[in-house]
Amino acid sequence: MNTNYTTIIIGGGAAGFFTAINLAEQNPNERIAILERGKEVLQKVKISGGGRCNVTHAQFIPRELSKNYPRGERELLGPFHTFMTGDTIAWFEERGVELKIEDDGRMFPTTDSSQTIIDCFISLARKHNIDILTSHNVTAIQNSNNNWEITTKQQSFSAKNLVVAAGSSPKIWNIMKDLGHTIVDAVPSLFTFNVVNKKITQLAGIAVNTQLKIPALKLKSEGPTLITHWGFSGPGILKMSAWGARELNDAQYKFELVINWTGYYSEQECFEELLEQKNSSKKLIYNEWLFDLPKRLWRYLVEKSQLDSTSWSQASNKQLQQLAQLLTTSSYTINGKSTFKEEFVTAGGVDLKEINFKTFGSRIHNNLYMAGEILNIDAITGGFNFQNAWTGGYLIAQSIAKNG
DSSP: OEEEEEEEEOSSSSSHHHHHHHHHHOOOOOOOEEEEESSSOOOHHHHHHHHTTEEHHHHHHHHHHHTTTTTTTHHHHHHHSSHHHHHHHHHHHHOOOOOOOOOOSSEEETTOHHHHHHHHHHHHHTTTTTTEEOOOEEEEEEEEETTTEEESSSSSEEEEEEEEOEEEEEHHHHHHHHHTTTTEEEESSSSSEEEOTTTTGGGGOOOEEEEEEEGGTTTEEEEEEEEEESSSSSSHHHHHHHHHHHHHHHHHTTEEEEEEETTTOOOHHHHHHHHHTTTTTOGGGGGGOOOOOHHHHHEHHHHHHHTTTTTTTOOOOHHHHHHHHHHHEEEEEEEEEEETTTEEEEEEOOOGGGETTTTTEEEETTTTEOOOOBBBHHHHHHHHHHHHHHHHHHHHHHHHHHHO
């Protein structure tokens, strides 16, 4: 087997395949190999979006799209002007994969199956004679006379260009460190919160639009919060976990979470609404729920306020003030986190200052490129991490093809 290539890509995931296919299409003379440490490629694509593959997000303005990246917001703005959501949709459609937009903006293949994306990538890789080498665990990378020497447990390879798209791999990060790159220590991102008070978890399955705060860490978020069997999840929580990844890690995932269950009412506005209800109803507070809250959550909060057997007309102003406080500033002790579904995402990786974002090339070595989660870039949930992979892969392919 010939082990000399023009370009070797480490990592058989989304970024690796997208780079390889675009490079082969732009320069058919390239000899390209993908080295994957596992027995199968595209495993994260397979499980993403509950097995449907959340390909991208329907956000078509570069600046707005970049705001979904707690790490990488500034750096991705330029690249998104070259290749972003609209380009991704067109790219897949031109290759026979149609995407659809869901109500929350997430985009999936119309087949609702990640296998559609996998089949597309595998068939294009075969069409362009890209070598896909599985069970090739990279153990060393060296640069010799402007040529890259890559050693795996099986054999050695050489290539003019090296693309590292190995995801959040501590082993590869250590190799990148040996090559002179700075690695920002990885911490978890996109996770759910474990709550100490198990009474709230009896309401598992309820989702409410909320405002969220962690006062001690000066973190804020907003969006739907889902009550689960272990605590809190949903877009609002996941957004907070992404933007506060480092602070939450430093706090060892122990903190007080304050939830405004009404969404956007202040405590005073909430109190005024309750007063209005007091003046117009004689029913039990327990049986008349406000602020579009689900009945079970309303009753839980009313019971907590010890107003479950009190009618609106009987309630004192002080009691209603306490209920308003509970509705807008409920505090929950959080102790620990859980991974969101199977999509483990980390904040950390190669320092972004060492990457030229016009090409996703290394500022330290020529002909060394990086894409995807190997870099210190991560996003909130909703297809944004994949969009980073597509954009990086496309720009790398463009740069290598241009350099011949």
